[in-house]
Amino acid sequence: MPRRVTIVDVARRAGVSISSVSSALNDRPGVSEETRKRIVATANELGFVPSLRGRSLSGRRAFAVGLVVHRDPDVLELDPFFGGFIGGIEECIDARAYALVLQISASSDGALDRYRRLAADRRVDGVFLNELEVDDPRVGLVEELGLPAVGVNAEAGFPLPAVRQSHDEGIRALVAHLVELGHRRIAYVRGRSEFIHSVRREAAWRDAVTSTGLVPGPVVSGDFTYAGGLSAASALMGLHDRPTAVCCANDLSAMGFIAQAQHMGFDVPGDISVAGFDGIQLGTYVRPSMTTVQTSPRRIGFEAAKMLLSVIDGETEPDVRIPPAELLVRESTGPAPAEI
Amino acid sequence: MPRRVTIVDVARRAGVSISSVSSALNDRPGVSEETRKRIVATANELGFVPSLRGRSLSGRRAFAVGLVVHRDPDVLELDPFFGGFIGGIEECIDARAYALVLQISASSDGALDRYRRLAADRRVDGVFLNELEVDDPRVGLVEELGLPAVGVNAEAGFPLPAVRQSHDEGIRALVAHLVELGHRRIAYVRGRSEFIHSVRREAAWRDAVTSTGLVPGPVVSGDFTYAGGLSAASALMGLHDRPTAVCCANDLSAMGFIAQAQHMGFDVPGDISVAGFDGIQLGTYVRPSMTTVQTSPRRIGFEAAKMLLSVIDGETEPDVRIPPAELLVRESTGPAPAEI
DNA sequence: TTGAAAGCGCTACCAT
DNA sequence: ATGGTAGCGCTTTCAA
Numbered sequence: 001m002p003r004r005v006t007i008v009d010v011a012r013r014a015g016v017s018i019s020s021v022s023s024a025l026n027d028r029p030g031v032s033e034e035t036r037k038r039i040v041a042t043a044n045e046l047g048f049v050p051s052l053r054g055r056s057l058s059g060r061r062a063f064a065v066g067l068v069v070h071r072d073p074d075v076l077e078l079d080p081f082f083g084g085f086i087g088g089i090e091e092c093i094d095a096r097a098y099a100l101v102l103q104i105s106a107s108s109d110g111a112l113d114r115y116r117r118l119a120a121d122r123r124v125d126g127v128f129l130n131e132l133e134v135d136d137p138r139v140g141l142v143e144e145l146g147l148p149a150v151g152v153n154a155e156a157g158f159p160l161p162a163v164r165q166s167h168d169e170g171i172r173a174l175v176a177h178l179v180e181l182g183h184r185r186i187a188y189v190r191g192r193s194e195f196i197h198s199v200r201r202e203a204a205w206r207d208a209v210t211s212t213g214l215v216p217g218p219v220v221s222g223d224f225t226y227a228g229g230l231s232a233a234s235a236l237m238g239l240h241d242r243p244t245a246v247c248c249a250n251d252l253s254a255m256g257f258i259a260q261a262q263h264m265g266f267d268v269p270g271d272i273s274v275a276g277f278d279g280i281q282l283g284t285y286v287r288p289s290m291t292t293v294q295t296s297p298r299r300i301g302f303e304a305a306k307m308l309l310s311v312i313d314g315e316t317e318p319d320v321r322i323p324p325a326e327l328l329v330r331e332s333t334g335p336a337p338a339e340i
Numbered sequence: 341m342p343r344r345v346t347i348v349d350v351a352r353r354a355g356v357s358i359s360s361v362s363s364a365l366n367d368r369p370g371v372s373e374e375t376r377k378r379i380v381a382t383a384n385e386l387g388f389v390p391s392l393r394g395r396s397l398s399g400r401r402a403f404a405v406g407l408v409v410h411r412d413p414d415v416l417e418l419d420p421f422f423g424g425f426i427g428g429i430e431e432c433i434d435a436r437a438y439a440l441v442l443q444i445s446a447s448s449d450g451a452l453d454r455y456r457r458l459a460a461d462r463r464v465d466g467v468f469l470n471e472l473e474v475d476d477p478r479v480g481l482v483e484e485l486g487l488p489a490v491g492v493n494a495e496a497g498f499p500l501p502a503v504r505q506s507h508d509e510g511i512r513a514l515v516a517h518l519v520e521l522g523h524r525r526i527a528y529v530r531g532r533s534e535f536i537h538s539v540r541r542e543a544a545w546r547d548a549v550t551s552t553g554l555v556p557g558p559v560v561s562g563d564f565t566y567a568g569g570l571s572a573a574s575a576l577m578g579l580h581d582r583p584t585a586v587c588c589a590n591d592l593s594a595m596g597f598i599a600q601a602q603h604m605g606f607d608v609p610g611d612i613s614v615a616g617f618d619g620i621q622l623g624t625y626v627r628p629s630m631t632t633v634q635t636s637p638r639r640i641g642f643e644a645a646k647m648l649l650s651v652i653d654g655e656t657e658p659d660v661r662i663p664p665a666e667l668l669v670r671e672s673t674g675p676a677p678a679e680i
Numbered sequence: 681t682t683g684a685a686a687g688c689g690c691t692a693c694c695a696t
Numbered sequence: 697a698t699g700g701t702a703g704c705g706c707t708t709t710c711a712a
Binding site: 087259281284 | 389393394396402422426427441461462463599620622625627
Binding site for chain 3: 356357358359360363370371372375394396397398399400
């Protein structure tokens with residue numbers, strides 16, 4: 001293993017001082033164009049790659065950002081959201097030679113410790129705050145730690161810079177679509193109410209239904225899971241005045257709902273229209289293919305990363321809005337049954 | 341933002357030299373028990389957290405390991421495997437204060453560049469080589485880069501240390517299970533043949549079938565995807581001598597297969613028994629619940645991380661074998677139909 | 681047992 | 697425009 005080429009080697013070879021090399025390579029003023037060229041050439045010739053560690057220690061930067069995923073150890077299959085989200089982050093930070101440090105915290109309280117350690121070790125220059133909860137303790141924590149952070153799909157009044165994709169328009173369009181199909185009893189399968197995006201989606205559904213003059217149908221919990229969707233269907237489809245359409249908080253629970261409804265002998269969408277939320281790949285292929293509201297995890301990741309890097313650079317960033325999630329009509333929604 | 345507490349502060353406060361502090365805090369010999377205690381106490385009192393950057397620069401360690409996930413940008417929903425795998429890695433490395441750097445490389449050739457950058461930046465001390473392909477170029481690359489690496493589910497003769505979970509026993513048990521149920525025409529839905537685990541599973545299936553004295557049934561591609569499973573079912577179930585049972589390379593394609601078979605009017609498992617591979621959560625809930633061979637991503641991640649840390653420490657590690665993947669009989673497999 | 685000091689590789693400031 | 701040099705915070709010899 002040959003010794004690493006350092007800035008000293010470049011300086012010596014180019015016949016200049018290391019400070020000139022540093023300035024030249026970082027596009028800082030104070031070097032003549034001529035010397036800069038020579039230095040760059042020498043650096044290339046020698047295959048010089050500045051040491052991240054040296055830069056980190058000196059420049060007080062980790063050149064990395066952190067994402068803490070809060071998942072139960074038992075349910076450690078990552079949400080479909082994360083693939084795109086992380087892909088978007090990467091797409092952005094890679095161009096600036098940053099890296100992503102991923103942490104998975106099994107226990108709920110453990111998550112906060114991860115942020116503390118990340119900060120104590122100065123392992124990252126900033127973090128993403130996603131899957132925000134109501135009164136999320138992380139907000140206070142990052143402030144206390146002095147850790148730059150950006151929120152993802154935060155509620156209004158969120159004290160930190162945040163990127164948001166509105167769900168309201170998509171949900172409104174979905175409800176309008178259902179109403180147009182003749183549905184009058186539209187139920188909702190909610191997610192876990194500690195998450196603000198869960199609360200927000202439900203509120204959007206309620207508003208949308210109400211604003212068409214209808215009374216919101218029954219609401220049951222679906223827990224964002226397939227199993228939750230199954231039991232939600234059992235509950236709703238057993239009702240006396242059962243709904244003719246149902247909006248689910250995410251695609252996974254919608255898939256469970258459809259499976260259980262079919263199992264109970266109902267036709268989808270003949271007897272019951274079911275819509276999901278997220279726009280996961282699978283929804284394209286299942287039968288019936290799933291009507292959903294498609295979000296943009298990749299775009300969100302990209303913008304959040306861009307924002308985080310700016311915040312790290314000390315800029316005060318205005319919030320960013322991603323174009324709203326859009327309704328995707330497929331086969332799981334159809335005309336309301338004539339009678340019931 | 342108060343200035344960070346450094347080793348100098350601790351040394352001064354404890355009335356010793358910084359080298360003594362370093363030795364004491366790292367459990368190195370050369371400090372009396374008495375001084376060590378005093379130093380530890382002072383460090384705690386001051387809330388001293390050693391700077392990762394200082395340690396990195398001096399100790400030539402990044403205290404991080406890397407995982408490059410190779411995914412198409414369009415299919416950026418992470419494989420269910422990764423959740424558990426990453427969880428296992430974390431569980432292991434967290435105890436040693438290492439962190440995981442995750443990269444997602446959109447393009448195929450880009451993946452190799454990620455390893456190069458990771459190595460050039462000395463951003464990580466080692467990497468995981470997973471989803472190994474036949475003649476995988478990464479093997480030569482990490483050797484050339486001098487980057488410590490461990491393989492995950494590598495083939496025999498793999499030149500680097502590797503952790504493996506045998507699939508053969510599970511697949512053999514699965515085939516035995518099907519044969520016992522009276523199946524004689526057992527087909528296979530393969531994954532993408534560039535992956536060695538894909539090749540390996542198919543070979544295991546073939547061996548298992550052959551060793552029971554039967555002739556292996558038809559093999560079609562399922563691409564590891566739900567959509568692939570759909571088309572595999574179209575192909576196989578349209579055959580004149582169609583199989584009565586089918587083993588799929590993974591759960592996702594099995595789900596697609598089941599959906600399409602049902603759509604074509606076949607009963608699962610009445611007309612066709614379908615088995616998956618992986619043991620993803622969803623398989624528990626779908627109808628019929630899925631017979632599968634359950635792997636241990638978390639355990640694999642844990643052992644791979646443990647091995648990688650050892651390799652980084654310069655130890656020569658023997659390969660590790662995880663207990664074999666086990667057959668999980670559920671509802672998607674049943675007695676072979678009497679006639680056809 | 682203890683401590684001084686030399687790195688590690690860079691950035692940034694201050695002379696020249 | 698250039699170069700010298702003092703950090704950054706730690707580990708690791710090597711003397712004392």
